[in-house]
Amino acid sequence: GQQLNQSPQSMFIQEGEDVSMNCTSSSIFNTWLWYKQDPGEGPVLLIALYKAGELTSNGRLTAQFGITRKDSFLNISASIPSDVGIYFCAGYSNSGYALNFGKGTSLLVTP
Amino acid sequence: KAGVTQTPRYLIKTRGQQVTLSCSPISGHRSVSWYQQTPGQGLQFLFEYFSETQRNKGNFPGRFSGRQFSNSRSEMNVSTLELGDSALYLCASSLTGSSGANVLTFGAGSRLTVL
16 A cells, blocks of 8 residues: 555643644545544544645644645644544545555643 | 444454454445554555455455455454454445545454464
8 A cells, every 4th residue: 555654653742732743645645534543442534635735624623635635734723631542644545445544643632 | 323333342362263353334335444453554454345345455465354245244354363463453334435535434443362
């Protein structure tokens, strides 16, 4: 599959802070997805992006499909303790049939 | 509606044994994909089934196999287990699968430990 580079690998922040994470690929993607995984559970879809330049929000979460189609960003505003978990970017390339995943960003939020 | 259901949630096997994992997709979803998740390699695609046919396959050895039944339920089997097969095995379903607007909905996974 396609290699996705996700950064940062981990973040340790205080409640109320904003968070940014990003994902880049070596090839063009036609769909970008952001998932969150809690311990002992499967990934849960947060936001789906289908068009270059698209900016989509889901509550305090905002994600963007990069103009180059090789990157995507996820922002979390005013973080709260329940935001703790691992966030994964994922996407489909033009030639791919499998959903490719980044290695994840582990987020810890202290009260 | 019910989500993706995977059984068993946890299991322990010894090297050389074989294991079968089960997945019931969301009602109406015809595509089922399987992923292996490990701390070192992350989420890696195993295979995808649609209408009882394996449509796509990842880069795993032949010890990993699967099938899909007429009701879209799927099973995956790993034979001759190795220590490195210890992982969380995730099943995901979608309406039609294979890229595009078909986002995957994941189950909670089956945690396999090989001793």
